[in-house]
Amino acid sequence: MTPLIAFGEALVDMLSNRLDGAADDIPETFTPYAGGAPANVAVACARLGMSSRFLGMLGEDRFGDFLVEELARHGVSVEDIRRTREARTALAFVSRDAQGERRFDFYRPPAADLLYRLAHLPAGIFAEPTILHLCSNSLTDDAIAETTLSIADIARRGEALISVDANLRHNLWPDNRVDIGRVTALLDHAHLLKLSREELEALRGDHDADTWLQWRLAAGVRLIVITDGPAPVVVHRLGKVIHVTPPEVTAVDTTAGGDAFVGGLLAQLAEADVTAATLGDWCQDETRLRDAIQRACRCGAFAVTRPGAYTALPTRDDLDNMR
Template sequence: MKLTPVCCFGEVLIDFLQDKAQPGVFHRFAGGAPANVAVAVARLGGHSKFIGMLGKDMFGDFLLQELQSYGVDCSAVRQTMDAKTALAFVALNEQGDRSFSFYRPPAADLLYKIEHCPAELWQDTGILHLCSNSLTEPDIAQTSFALVRLAQQHGWLVSVDANLRHNLWSEGKASKELVTQLLEMADVVKLSEDELEYLADGQSTQSWLQHILAFRPSWLVVTAGANEVQSYSKTDSFSVAVTKVPVLDTTAAGDAFVGTWLYQIAQQLELGESLTELVAQPELQWQMINKAIRAGSLTCQQYGAFSSLPDSSLVFD
């Protein structure tokens, strides 16, 4: 059976993770939300591709090697001498929650253009995944929306994780208008509870969700850390409990959730089932979210991003 590709667009960067025992010491890890999702899918045995730009520098070379070592197809990755690879310094509190300091912009990932994307990428129907961090500058936002339109023209599903990082935006806050516009174009959407509150901008969160679901999205999930996950479709909603686990580092936990969710959606597409047919089966949706929660929980119990993402035996056995 031919595997449905999950193609992740956006930033791949170096996470310098603070050593909790030695706060002045930082350890290098590969990361970046879309790249984490690509690795998560590959770790589960899926067909995973990454679309993006790296600096032609030591960090860019390292990240390209890391993606490839996990089985991610990097044929749509480009490298440039015009900007450096993005960096993020990550501090952890006692609960394992993170705070970020980004060295971006300028950064290579912001320089990806629609013409960098090979035409053969669209030969197989698949899933395009991206986050709002590819909306933070006008040029990369233009590329993001162009990729979404191109994917839809070729019959692909579009997945969006809001993944708001306010300090990446020049105004210090994410543009509610741009992010909402991207969410309205997606088929599947993942938000955190905090992101939902921010984007709802004072109106009822339920009213805002119904507004989004009136557009293209067929399936929307809202996560809340250790609290239950809420699932919404155009006709149904339900919650899934989250089992409490000891937390070392929450880095990439949400990406593990998304990657596992998309991997399972891709599996259903391979079986000839449409997203519309899938969301008409709440019991199957519940099972899929439960597995995604498990992947996120396992990721929280290890340090780093790529290296913490679980394989299929840990999630599905």
């Protein structure tokens, strides 16, 4: 089974006890949950039986300690996490509406994860076959963007299978303006690309969606998966588009839904020992691809029925017992 490496931010989600629009006569409190999109994917894969490790920088503070402990508790290797006193671990205050949809208020920058540099990367980390997972939140300032794109270059040269989730958070960017060119550069390092429908609309600009997607495939992306909440997932590969309907569930907290989906899909690729070189051929079997997307949808559906991130991610037993 191919191991996973996830690089980027691990942070603490401070989840509100109160839904948006609810009566405000109850004092608002926040419960800390371990989170951060790439860290969530590392945990999702570990809980599904993959060998999984996380690369990133955390502060030498109580929240950094909390994240290291939670990652390790869920089976993720933490030996390559770096710690710093120069900045604190990032926080995200999360409020929800009645449908479980979230609003984030980030305490970043400054934050420790933005201080990771290429010098912190373990030597030879991509010498063996691996899956590398990345997100766009490690592009929000020049230095961490340079590090992230350099890691993607090194992994690509090492023939790693690269997974990218756009995971756009506009309020993490200066003046709430996403650098679309920078994000697109990361997307075009990917072999597997996951987008939400809203992210596709934001990134394509004035271009037709189908044309923009074809450009990504021409750049070397082998599989593009577009999620849209409870609506059907749209899957693009060379010469074919398929639609997969996710299970119907009542959402409580959508925080880890997309990350659970990605982890579920990557776990299946890892189990089949799919590589960057073989992903295109693997995708040509439509029955196999449809089954893999459906199982990934089950992972996402399971996660949104529970609060928090790491604790909401399914195990194999959870999926087997899911109605």
